[in-house]
Amino acid sequence: MGKIKTSSTNFENKSNLATGCPEAYAVNLIKGQWILSICYCLKNARLRFSEIRNQIPNITERMLTLQLKQMEENKLILKYVYAEVPLRVEYELSEIGKGLLPILERLGDWGQHHREYLEAEAFK
Amino acid sequence: MGKIKTSSTNFENKSNLATGCPEAYAVNLIKGQWILSICYCLKNARLRFSEIRNQIPNITERMLTLQLKQMEENKLILKYVYAEVPLRVEYELSEIGKGLLPILERLGDWGQHHREYLEAEAFK
DNA sequence: ACCCATACTTACATAAATGTTCGTTCCTTA
DNA sequence: TAAGGAACGAACATTTATGTAAGTATGGGT
Incomplete structure (x- = not known):
């Protein structure tokens, strides 16, 4: 960015x-393009950088880094760094980040409904 | 765009x-940068192009045109053209567009809460 | 001394979104 | 004849978001 x-x-x-x-x-x-995917990954789990990367097929390390940094700055997620070797870093949703989940769910329902509506329109 | x-x-x-x-x-x-502002304008009214423009201080005619076109393609709004002189065009939220409003309201509440939270954090 | 994995960073390139300026068309009114 | 408002459209420039490729730091294992 x-x-x-x-x-x-x-x-x-x-x-x-x-x-x-x-x-x-x-x-x-x-x-941000990948933020919702990251939210989804972290919905019920605290994950490492590489675990998130593996769950989001097409994301590059650069974009994952950028989006995680942005989310951390905005306090949507919390970051835990463990001084091990190899380095271990874990991420989880913050309280306020979790507060977003039910709203996203409703937004997703609306989106699903909208998509089906558009597809039905296309037939006519 | x-x-x-x-x-x-x-x-x-x-x-x-x-x-x-x-x-x-x-x-x-x-x-889109101006889509929520347009939704807000059309929340309770059917408005002309120029009325929307006047309610959104910094928008340019080009951006208003583009965002309205996109919203119309996505069926968020309906467009009515009256063959008068000068030309009159009116826009209103579609049914599915109105379905977005309560979700946006909750999102706005969350945003408000988030903003206050960040500001409180900044004090510490 | 070398390689390995992890979690990045940097430099560069491309794509997309937005902004600026000017022009157009319609008909009406002065 | 000229001017004017409404609702755009086109050409171009700038800013922002995203992608690609390569490199770095760490410290342990071989």
Whole structure:
């Protein structure tokens, strides 16, 4: 993702929306391409970096690193580092991260319903 | 937004996630920068293009056009065109679009809570 | 001395989303 | 004849997100 440019119009718009609208603020926390997959993996388990990677087929190590870092900064997950060899790092959902799960479930139900609706429309 | 490149890895990943995971599918429908603002405007009203534009301070006509088009393609909104002069076009939330509102409300509550939590953390 | 695995990091390249500017079409009114 | 508002569209530039390939640090095992 790289650094963002705090002088751009785009950045300013994003900030304004995130400040004024909690829905937009929330969506910004979860719209990363792999974040929901990671949430799903960590739903009922505390996992290591490599375990997450193996459960998400097409993710690269770079993207996994970036998304985990972002989630940690946003306090959606907790990170545990064990000074062993080889290094062991584990991740789990935070309390506030877990609070997202039931909402995501409803959003998923809506998405499922929406998809079926669109497919039915396509037939007509 | 322009055309997307259906041969890219990025596109393929997005497709796979949207196919397999209804949560990711749903987030894709609402992650556009201005889509939630538009939903908010149309929550209780059927509005013209220019009315929406005036209610969302920093949006450009181009972005409003693009996001409305995307929402219409995804059947989140309905578009009514009246052959008058000057031209009149109105938009309103579809049934399935309205179904999103209560979920967004819960997401907004969570976002609000999350934001306050982060701010409290920053004090410590 | 060398290799191994883990969990990254860095540099670079591409794709996608958003922003800026200008133009267009319709008909009406001045 | 000119001007004007509504709702866009096109060309181009910038910013952000994602992908690819390679390298690093660690310390133990062989």
